[in-house]
Amino acid sequence: MLVDSVPVPRAETAPAPRKRRAVRSVGLLAAVAVLLLVAVASIAVGAKELSAAQVWHGLFHDSGTYADVVVDERISRTVLGLLVGAALGLSGAVLQALTRNPLADPGLLGLNAGASAAVVTAISFFGVTSLSGYVWFAFCGAAAVGALVWFLGGSRGATPVRLALAGTAVSAALYGYLQAVMILDDAALARMRFWTVGSLSSATDETIRQVLPFLVAGTLVAFVLARPLNAVAMGDDTAKALGANLNRTRALSMLAATVLCGAATAACGPIVFVGLMVPHVVRSFTGPDLRWIMPYAAILSPVLLLGSDVVGRVVARPSEVQVGIVTAIIGGPVFIFLVRRRRTAQL
Amino acid sequence: MKSAQKTPRGPRALRTPGGLSVRLDPRALIVVVLLAVVALAAGVVLIGTGDFPIPAGDVVRTLFGHGDAGQEFVVNELRLPRVLVGLLVGASLGLGGALFQAVSRNPLGSPDVLGLGQGATAGALVMIVLFSGSAAQVTMGALVGGLVTGALIYLLAWRRGVHGYRLVLVGIGVSAVATAVNGYLLTKADFVDAARAVVWMTGTLDGRDWKQVWPLLVLACVLVPLVLAHARGLRMMEMGDDVSHALGVRVERVRLVLMVSAVLLTAAATAAAGPVSFVALTAPQLARRLTRSPGPNLVASLCMGAALLVSADWASQRLFGDGQLPVGVVTGVLGGVYLLWLLVTERRAGRI
Amino acid sequence: MNRLSAEDVTLAYDQRVIAEQLSVEIPDNSFTVIVGPNACGKSTLLRALSRMLKPSRGRVLLDGQVIQSMPAKKVARTLGLLPQSSVAPDGITVADLVGRGRYPHQGVLRQWSAEDERVVRESMAQTGIAELADRYVDELSGGQRQRVWIAMALAQQTPLLLLDEPTTYLDIQHQIDVLDLCAELHEEQGRTLVAVLHDLNHAARYATHLVALKGGEVIAQGAPNEIVTAALVEEVFGLRCQVIDDPETGTPLVVPAARRARAGAVGAGRVAATEVS
Numbered sequence: 001m002l003v004d005s006v007p008v009p010r011a012e013t014a015p016a017p018r019k020r021r022a023v024r025s026v027g028l029l030a031a032v033a034v035l036l037l038v039a040v041a042s043i044a045v046g047a048k049e050l051s052a053a054q055v056w057h058g059l060f061h062d063s064g065t066y067a068d069v070v071v072d073e074r075i076s077r078t079v080l081g082l083l084v085g086a087a088l089g090l091s092g093a094v095l096q097a098l099t100r101n102p103l104a105d106p107g108l109l110g111l112n113a114g115a116s117a118a119v120v121t122a123i124s125f126f127g128v129t130s131l132s133g134y135v136w137f138a139f140c141g142a143a144a145v146g147a148l149v150w151f152l153g154g155s156r157g158a159t160p161v162r163l164a165l166a167g168t169a170v171s172a173a174l175y176g177y178l179q180a181v182m183i184l185d186d187a188a189l190a191r192m193r194f195w196t197v198g199s200l201s202s203a204t205d206e207t208i209r210q211v212l213p214f215l216v217a218g219t220l221v222a223f224v225l226a227r228p229l230n231a232v233a234m235g236d237d238t239a240k241a242l243g244a245n246l247n248r249t250r251a252l253s254m255l256a257a258t259v260l261c262g263a264a265t266a267a268c269g270p271i272v273f274v275g276l277m278v279p280h281v282v283r284s285f286t287g288p289d290l291r292w293i294m295p296y297a298a299i300l301s302p303v304l305l306l307g308s309d310v311v312g313r314v315v316a317r318p319s320e321v322q323v324g325i326v327t328a329i330i331g332g333p334v335f336i337f338l339v340r341r342r343r344t345a346q347l
Numbered sequence: 348m349k350s351a352q353k354t355p356r357g358p359r360a361l362r363t364p365g366g367l368s369v370r371l372d373p374r375a376l377i378v379v380v381l382l383a384v385v386a387l388a389a390g391v392v393l394i395g396t397g398d399f400p401i402p403a404g405d406v407v408r409t410l411f412g413h414g415d416a417g418q419e420f421v422v423n424e425l426r427l428p429r430v431l432v433g434l435l436v437g438a439s440l441g442l443g444g445a446l447f448q449a450v451s452r453n454p455l456g457s458p459d460v461l462g463l464g465q466g467a468t469a470g471a472l473v474m475i476v477l478f479s480g481s482a483a484q485v486t487m488g489a490l491v492g493g494l495v496t497g498a499l500i501y502l503l504a505w506r507r508g509v510h511g512y513r514l515v516l517v518g519i520g521v522s523a524v525a526t527a528v529n530g531y532l533l534t535k536a537d538f539v540d541a542a543r544a545v546v547w548m549t550g551t552l553d554g555r556d557w558k559q560v561w562p563l564l565v566l567a568c569v570l571v572p573l574v575l576a577h578a579r580g581l582r583m584m585e586m587g588d589d590v591s592h593a594l595g596v597r598v599e600r601v602r603l604v605l606m607v608s609a610v611l612l613t614a615a616a617t618a619a620a621g622p623v624s625f626v627a628l629t630a631p632q633l634a635r636r637l638t639r640s641p642g643p644n645l646v647a648s649l650c651m652g653a654a655l656l657v658s659a660d661w662a663s664q665r666l667f668g669d670g671q672l673p674v675g676v677v678t679g680v681l682g683g684v685y686l687l688w689l690l691v692t693e694r695r696a697g698r699i
Numbered sequence: 700m701n702r703l704s705a706e707d708v709t710l711a712y713d714q715r716v717i718a719e720q721l722s723v724e725i726p727d728n729s730f731t732v733i734v735g736p737n738a739c740g741k742s743t744l745l746r747a748l749s750r751m752l753k754p755s756r757g758r759v760l761l762d763g764q765v766i767q768s769m770p771a772k773k774v775a776r777t778l779g780l781l782p783q784s785s786v787a788p789d790g791i792t793v794a795d796l797v798g799r800g801r802y803p804h805q806g807v808l809r810q811w812s813a814e815d816e817r818v819v820r821e822s823m824a825q826t827g828i829a830e831l832a833d834r835y836v837d838e839l840s841g842g843q844r845q846r847v848w849i850a851m852a853l854a855q856q857t858p859l860l861l862l863d864e865p866t867t868y869l870d871i872q873h874q875i876d877v878l879d880l881c882a883e884l885h886e887e888q889g890r891t892l893v894a895v896l897h898d899l900n901h902a903a904r905y906a907t908h909l910v911a912l913k914g915g916e917v918i919a920q921g922a923p924n925e926i927v928t929a930a931l932v933e934e935v936f937g938l939r940c941q942v943i944d945d946p947e948t949g950t951p952l953v954v955p956a957a958r959r960a961r962a963g964a965v966g967a968g969r970v971a972a973t974e975v976s
């Protein structure tokens with residue numbers, strides 16, 4: 001107990017804040033470089049093997065050859081992966097700070113359950129069958145559950161524990177409904193079992209256009225919230241003493257997280273674990289300052305997502321493994337390794 | 348025999364002249380008895396429910412061996428084993444959930460969250476999807492999956508002792524991997540297998556017979572006394588490792604024994620009926636609110652689990668018709684509604 | 700031979716070594732207080748004495764036996780500990796919590812004897828919380844709560860009692876209350892007490908045996924009257940001071956030198972510590 005409570009990073013870095021900032025900035029640049037590499041790989045590599053020349057041609061020409069079409073699709077997919085990855089990482093960072101719980105993720109607040117329940121309703125009761133048709137349902141489902149959880153969690157007097165409990169409760173009820181529909185309706189089962197694992201393979205320019213405004217708005221709000229959330233992380237009383245507007249910060253955080261996660265889920269299905277793991281890992285080397293956690297999470301989450309997507313495209317050639325599955329299978333062991341190695345970083 | 352004078356709210360003590368004494372909390376005792384009665388009554392009603400309805404009186408008479416031949420067959424061969432599996436599974440999940448919550452000191456530390464359910468599901472799906480296995484093979488697969496997951500979580504969380512928080516984190520990591528494997532298997536399955544898998548994943552008591560009853564019963568007979576023998580140590584552990592250590596509790600040993608028991612109970616229950624959701628999460632919380640006594644409330648959680656599961660099975664049959672929707676759907680919805688009720692009612696009290 | 704002692708123990712958390720080859724004897728029937736600056740290893744030593752921490756080398760002996768090899772409940776009937784961190788379970792009453800201190804005396808067939816009942820009542824009376832018996836622990840103030848935990852440790856009825864900073868977070872009146880209570884337990888009931896205290900003056904006034912630690916080493920030990928000098932305080936805490944007689948008790952009273960004196964602006968003769976350095 002005695003030693004567990006000693007925060008490790010502080011002891012080694014406190015004496016040289018300027019040096020520390022320099023190290024972090026360089027680290028951020030390195031992360032951007034890695035992200036660029038992964039993005040290039042995501043365009044160059046896929047279930048279909050193309051030569052470098054074909055990829056190069058496809059990047060700058062749209063002559064309608066088969067190779068060009070493939071490259072076009074990969075570009076859309078890469079762009080969507082970048083956007084969705086950043087959104088998931090940011091929403092996780094915001095929710096973890098908001099609930100003061102390093103285990104919080106969009107799934108915990110019921111957003112995934114809301115999106116899934118809305119999509120299964122769309123399939124089973126409205127006969128929607130196209131992936132781009134799901135987008136609005138998923139987004140509205142996530143947003144509605146976000147609002148419901150916010151309200152049940154006590155709205156103005158929301159506390160971290162209440163929000164988590166409300167999210168769990170709503171998820172429980174919605175998953176019961178989801179499973180009932182899947183058991184009774186064969187068509188719903190046939191489609192949902194592919195949608196629920198989360199995939200980037202259905203990315204089209206139309207999907208990107210649909211979700212882009214939400215992702216940009218959510219990202220901006222999230223970055224603005226970094227400073228007030230830093231205050232909230234220190235406890236309600238301290239935050240008030242520091243002059244933070246608790247209610248406004250909480251409401252805006254919930255809104256930003258819901259918009260980001262809802263749009264991401266609408267575009268690719270519920271991709272779990274990225275939003276939980278990346279901010280958690282980032283915190284272990286940046287410390288608790290959200291002004292550093294957020295940019296790192298926004299860059300490293302797409303690295304995990306796109307990297308996993310590339311792996312998923314090549315491990316089972318000529319078919320693909322969905323990105324949601326690969327992120328968990330790669331991320332899970334890494335996460336456990338980090339949990340074991342480090343003293344769990346506190347918020 | 349003499350009762351304590353100065354503790355009107357708390358437990359009473361019963362003492363014999365020989366120096367033996369037993370401590371009883373009257374309210375908790377009443378709750379346990381009532382829950383046991385509810386569970387058994389729901390069981391009797393459930394036996395009478397179905398395409399061939401039997402009045403409750405006849406059910407009881409048949410159970411004691413005085414029914415006619417037709418009723419005897421329906422009750423003893425078809426419906427009794429299913430109800431017994433329901434009671435045993437519910438009791439195991441309730442007790443297992445109470446143990447996990449007490450050991451991890453977290454009301455959300457249920458086997459669902461820790462990934463045991465997902466691990467057992469992975470074992471079952473492997474049998475269903477890759478081998479199109481028989482019911483018995485699926486049960487074995489789930490059992491192995493659950494036990495391997497439990498052992499894995501414990502070993503991975505072990506680092507000079509098991510810390511509650513690390514246990515939950517590691518559980519979440521393992522759970523994510525297992526969930527991904529399950530999702531992958533489901534996308535790779537042909538449609539018939541996928542439908543079967545989804546029903547199994549929801550948790551169902553359909554078609555359970557005596558073959559499922561015996562292993563569960565034997566396990567319960569061994570583990571329940573073992574767990575209860577360690578219950579007093581567990582009560583002390585609520586106050587933190589240091590205090591319980593100082594009081595002479597062998598913290599790590601108690602924790603290991605109880606964790607292994609909880610994993611065995613949960614894995615066996617999941618193998619028999621699938622990962623019935625939220626019984627393990629809600630039963631201990633409900634029991635605790637009814638008894639209003641601190642401590643893990645193990646016996647009350649056990650009875651509550653049994654009562655919940657059998658009542659939910661009855662409700663799913665009455666609401667949707669026999670064999671339409673598995674019991675897991677009802678427990679999921681019930682669990683969610685219960686938690687919401689909890690939030691709304693306890694909000695003003697400022698308890699959570 | 701004293702009942703409790705540490706012989707050549709090396710104490711470490713993971714790789715971080717707190718103390719090496721440390722030997723400490725707790726005199727029987729003493730009120731021993733361990734003092735020292737922050738991070739000197741005093742709490743760690745207490746944890747080792749109470750078998751919370753297993754020494755990586757050396758051994759802790761209780762009644763001549765290695766403490767780790769003894770049955771847990773037997774140790775718990777001989778040696779009690781009031782740790783720094785403890786959690787009151789939700790919705791537990793004071794009487795119930797104090798009753799949990801009886802655990803090492805109970806068994807499956809002996810869950811709540813008349814003796815348990817009596818000891819719990821006595822412990823609550825001694826700590827002045829008898830009238831709080833049916834209140835919930837979460838409702839109490841910090842001072843009351845600390846007394847409840849002490850009552851729980853008392854109900855354990857151990858001849859040896861170890862307390863880890865029992866006065867932290869209490870206001871001055873409650874600090875004195877708790878220390879008076881400790882003195883009473885020591886003088887009237889003949890229990891051996893070992894406490895870690897932050898306040899040197901409290902330590903000097905209440906202790907019969909003082910152990911001064913620094914950097915995991917015992918710098919001095921003995922009766923406060925004999926060992927507390929300005930030189931020792933400077934050596935252990937790095938603080939210049941005068942040591943005068945406590946007008947109430949005659950025990951040593953440490954008066955830190957004024958800021959200017961510590962800066963060396965005032966003549967050396969007045970401050971005893973400077974003679975040494």
